[in-house]
Amino acid sequence: xxxxxxxxxxxTVAYHGKVALHSASIKLEEGVICGLxxxxxxxxxxxxxxxxxxxxxxxxxxxxxxLPIRQVQKRNLVAYVPxxxxxxxxFPVDVYDVVMMGRYGYMNLLRIPRSIDKQVxxxxxxxxxxxxxxxxxxxxxxxxQKKRAFFARALAQQATVxxxxxxxxxxxxxxxxxxxxxxxxLRQAGYTxxxxxxxxxxxxxxxxxxxxxxxxxxxxxxxxxxxxxENLSRTFGGSVGDFSGAKANSRDQY
Amino acid sequence: MDFIQWFVQxxxxxxxxxxxxxxxxxxxLVSALVGLVCSALSCYMTLKGWAxxxxxxxxxxxxxxxxxxxxxxxxAIGAFVFGVGSVIAIxxxxxxxxxxxxxxxxLVFTGFFALGLVLVSKIRSTIDLTHILFGNVLGIxxxxxxxxxxxxxxxxxxxxxxxxxxxxxxxxxxxxxxxGLNTTFLYYTLLSLLSLTAVAGLQTVxxxxxxxxxxxxxxxxxxxxxxxxxxxxxxxxxGVFSSVMGTYISYHIDGSTGGCIVVLxxxxxxxxMIFAPKxxxxxxxxxxxxxY
Numbered sequence: 001x002x003x004x005x006x007x008x009x010x011x012t013v014a015y016h017g018k019v020a021l022h023s024a025s026i027k028l029e030e031g032v033i034c035g036l037x038x039x040x041x042x043x044x045x046x047x048x049x050x051x052x053x054x055x056x057x058x059x060x061x062x063x064x065x066x067l068p069i070r071q072v073q074k075r076n077l078v079a080y081v082p083x084x085x086x087x088x089x090x091f092p093v094d095v096y097d098v099v100m101m102g103r104y105g106y107m108n109l110l111r112i113p114r115s116i117d118k119q120v121x122x123x124x125x126x127x128x129x130x131x132x133x134x135x136x137x138x139x140x141x142x143x144x145q146k147k148r149a150f151f152a153r154a155l156a157q158q159a160t161v162x163x164x165x166x167x168x169x170x171x172x173x174x175x176x177x178x179x180x181x182x183x184x185x186l187r188q189a190g191y192t193x194x195x196x197x198x199x200x201x202x203x204x205x206x207x208x209x210x211x212x213x214x215x216x217x218x219x220x221x222x223x224x225x226x227x228x229x230e231n232l233s234r235t236f237g238g239s240v241g242d243f244s245g246a247k248a249n250s251r252d253q254y
Numbered sequence: 255m256d257f258i259q260w261f262v263q264x265x266x267x268x269x270x271x272x273x274x275x276x277x278x279x280x281x282x283l284v285s286a287l288v289g290l291v292c293s294a295l296s297c298y299m300t301l302k303g304w305a306x307x308x309x310x311x312x313x314x315x316x317x318x319x320x321x322x323x324x325x326x327x328x329x330a331i332g333a334f335v336f337g338v339g340s341v342i343a344i345x346x347x348x349x350x351x352x353x354x355x356x357x358x359x360x361l362v363f364t365g366f367f368a369l370g371l372v373l374v375s376k377i378r379s380t381i382d383l384t385h386i387l388f389g390n391v392l393g394i395x396x397x398x399x400x401x402x403x404x405x406x407x408x409x410x411x412x413x414x415x416x417x418x419x420x421x422x423x424x425x426x427x428x429x430x431x432x433x434g435l436n437t438t439f440l441y442y443t444l445l446s447l448l449s450l451t452a453v454a455g456l457q458t459v460x461x462x463x464x465x466x467x468x469x470x471x472x473x474x475x476x477x478x479x480x481x482x483x484x485x486x487x488x489x490x491x492x493g494v495f496s497s498v499m500g501t502y503i504s505y506h507i508d509g510s511t512g513g514c515i516v517v518l519x520x521x522x523x524x525x526x527m528i529f530a531p532k533x534x535x536x537x538x539x540x541x542x543x544x545x546y
Binding site: 052053054070073074076078079080082086087088091092093094097101102104105109110111137153157 | 301415418419421422424425426428429431432433434435476479480481482484485
């Protein structure tokens with residue numbers, strides 16, 4: 001048994017009086033890759049927001065490594081890798097700038113990079129194979145490179161909890177393989193990685209655990225035990241045929 | 255030699271002779287400063303997609319300006335209260351009703367602006383409405399100059415200190431929050447600077463056109479650069495250039511100063527839109543030819 005890193009205790013989140021997530025309880029250990037599976041609107045992003053401290057639960061409590069969320073933010077413990085749709089790719093920043101943003105939490109008020117920051121950014125970029133592309137404006141990257149750039153930012157942040165939102169949507173095989181290898185390495189190093197995804201095939205290949213969510217936690221635990229046809233049909237509110245359809249659709253978007 | 259002589263004389267006539275008037279010296283310097291400050295802020299407005307918000311805030315400050323005038327306190331304070339107040343009102347109405355944001359913005363700023371018009375018309379004073387609406391930099395008073403300088407210093411220093419945080423806030427506020435930056439603070443800082451510069455811009459181009467100062471240089475520079483720092487420098491150069499040249503042109507043709515400045519800015523934008531090396535229309539159409 002490793003140490004508990006993400007501890008969600010009986011959390012209920014509501015927006016304008018409407019409950020988005022009800023009585024969720026999850027304990028994730030260090031060195032675990034966990035898939036987060038559910039339909040759109042099932043509360044996946046709400047769960048992410050609760051872990052990042054963007055929403056205050058009406059009931060329950062979230063802590064990371066035993067620390068309250070404010071402390072977690074101050075110590076840069078949680079890194080979030082956004083979906084590609086959430087990013088303004090025309091923004092006038094280059095790849096290097098974006099990865100450096102992962103270091104802001106460690107810098108002084110003026111955010112002047114120290115040599116340690118530059119070194120970490122260089123290592124992160126080299127790790128995802130984008131060092132040679134560092135002066136490119138982010139919109140000039142390919143779909144897979146864009147993902148890797150934001151992954152590098154999460155690495156540079158040196159957070160021990162990673163939240164990845166649809167990391168394999170629209171990426172090339174090379175990027176997918178590289179990212180999976182890296183996730184495995186990070187798991188070895190004791191990171192806790194939570195991946196929100198529609199891509200159910202990736203769950204069985206490398207997720208140790210899985211959370212099935214539909215406005216509450218339907219089931220969570222080791223993939224082999226939880227990732228059953230019966231649980232999945234409960235998650236997607238219908239037959240298994242429905243979820244393979246949902247999966248095909250999610251691929252079609254890209 | 256004849257050509258050089260002709261050129262020098264022309265230059266002196268156009269740019270030096272007007273400086274014999276003290277009001278022209280003041281006007282050129284003040285509009286240059288306002289152009290600098292507004293265009294620095296315009297980069298954030300453009301990238302955050304706050305053009306409409308800029309329009310709203312700059313109109314909504316009017317009642318604040320009038321009330322401050324009556325109470326004999328600095329106009330900037332009144333403008334600040336009403337500028338920020340309008341945005342709080344917009345946020346409140348958006349959250350509490352089913353009405354969409356652009357409708358709420360349109361509704362709130364016209365309401366504030368109309369209130370300002372009523373106040374101006376009912377208060378017996380020397381306030382000249384046309385000066386507030388269309389600017390009066392050629393007749394700017396010394397106290398207004400001092401106010402503009404103070405606002406400019408506050409804005410430029412704030413932008414210099416918070417530059418990286420504001421860029422991150424505009425680019426990816428989720429990440430900013432997740433590493434513990436106070437995005438609410440950054441939001442209201444940007445908003446406060448917007449209200450303050452609206453007052454500074456009010457002196458030169460007037461309430462109606464100040465949004466152009468807060469949008470156009472940033473938009474033009476955005477077409478010319480892929481680096482935020484370059485974009486800011488280009489925007490500031492364009493802002494100062496069009497403010498100074500616009501003031502001279504308005505002197506020579508005896509036309510509206512604000513109008514001349516903004517027309518000049520718009521012309522520069524159109525030129526960039528067509529000829530920008532990478533993001534201009536011509537370059538873009540060449541790109542397509544290469545790709546297919």
